[in-house]
Amino acid sequence: MDSKIDVFISSQSFQEEDLRGKTAVVVDVLRASSTMITALYNGAKGVIPVADMGDASKISQNLDSSHYLLSGEKDGVKIEGYDLGNSPLDYSREKVEKKTIILNTTNGTKAIKRAGLAEEIVIGSFLNLEALLDHLQAVETDIGLVCAGWKGRLALEDLLCAGNIIYELTGGNLPENVQDGAKVAFGLFEKFGDDIEQAVKTSNYAVRLKDIVSEEDISYCCQLNRMHVLPVMKEGIISDFYGKEE
Amino acid sequence: MDSKIDVFISSQSFQEEDLRGKTAVVVDVLRASSTMITALYNGAKGVIPVADMGDASKISQNLDSSHYLLSGEKDGVKIEGYDLGNSPLDYSREKVEKKTIILNTTNGTKAIKRAGLAEEIVIGSFLNLEALLDHLQAVETDIGLVCAGWKGRLALEDLLCAGNIIYELTGGNLPENVQDGAKVAFGLFEKFGDDIEQAVKTSNYAVRLKDIVSEEDISYCCQLNRMHVLPVMKEGIISDFYGKEE
Secondary structure: OOOEEEOOOOOOOOOOOOHHHHHHHHEEEOOHHHHHHHHHHHOOOEEEEEEEHHHHHHHHOOOOOOOEEEEEEEEEEEEOOEEEOOOHHOHHHHHHOOOOEEEEEEHHHHHHHHHHOOOOEEEOOOHHHHHHHHHHHHOOOOOOEOOEOOOOOOOOHHHHHHHHHHHOOOOOOOOOOOHHHHHHHHHHHHHHHHHHHHHHHHOOHHOOOOOOOHHHHHHHHHHOOOOOOOEEEEOOOOEEEOOOOO | OOEEEEEEOOOOOHHHHHHHOOEEEEEEOOOOHHHHHHHHHOOEEEEEEOOOHHHHHHHOOOOOOOOOOEEEEOEEEOOOOOOOOHHHHHHHHHHOOOOOOEOOOHHHHHHHHHHOOOOOOEEEOOOOOHHHHHOOOOOOOOEEEEEEEEOOOOOOOHHHHHHEEEHHHHHOOOOOOHHHHHHHHHHHHHHHHHHHHHHHHHHHHHHHHOOOOHHHHHHHOOOOOOOOOEEEEEEEEEOOOOOOOO
């Protein structure tokens, strides 16, 4: 593993130039990353991440309405008139198979857009950790783990996932010469990695949205290696890196 | 200890409202906090933090030139024509006693300015940890630890110091209901707290400025409890909370 690894705690905590030429991994555990992974696992054709409702409706106007689903949240709540919210549990095969998902989400989409100069943008979460690691172990570029965070602040669940990624990539032995952000994420994972679900259940996100986001959702998003799927961004659409070409 | 504790990783990672009514602790280990503590310990009358050279010269125009020193850095280097840089080792009693220091510094000043809505703003570092803890244990407000960071990104040394503060305030037992930022800082301190100097010597700051900032400076700033001084901001001037009134 010769790639340098850096961690950014939110989409506001880096310059777009910081990712030029790197492999960017966008981590939004609760819940955009987990939702995208689930949607692709259940056969969605692709996910188009958008920053706001205006963009979502512009894109949807050019698509046949039987082929796409409008989905997304604002402050954790499904947007009125949308087909789906941002609970990954909604993205069943029955609903999403062969559909393109236009996903409008608060922090995750911002992080993806800000990673535009990266050589490649992939999406990570606990659910697809192994699929992600398989890929990262093979890349030759440096790696930037972009946590979505929350309104520019760090989010424990994202940084914990970044820490898990680094822990696995380094075999649990952090070299001294990694970036500060990688050290911080690694330390957090050493502290809370033994019980990810419990740590995330007491995170700011879980507390803040306890009346809106179910415990079931949070437990779901904390599962390790449930799906061998790697969402990758190409020309504005996210599809599965390991997916078969049609 | 009933106060809630939160940590902000840089001056760009919070809203000014987030600190309203709280006790704000600004942490810029390398080197603004350490420099202010040293200056006050060595008898400086006060420190006026400024955001840029323009502000510095405006303020100095209203002061008798025998009573103040212009000091500060830009990207780690002393500003041309200034009396002092930002190495705390420059702030000897001989140079600073009874002087007002107009301190121009990259990230530390920004953090102080952004903490303007706090009930009280104090300055912390490893050097004055005990003096700071004595005060924080007695405050009745919530506490916001404001790491200066670097250009909006986290800086290991600041977050490590924040972790040390939280570790001491909680007796080493972190309650489950603290904010995400506090958990992150605590985890970092558990990982690297055994050898603060070594951790800081391999931080991004130390590596980035290795040709400009001496190892001696970094070792100095990593010393625990060297000075029972607590810089506190009042009406634009920082003086020692424990200092005798003249």
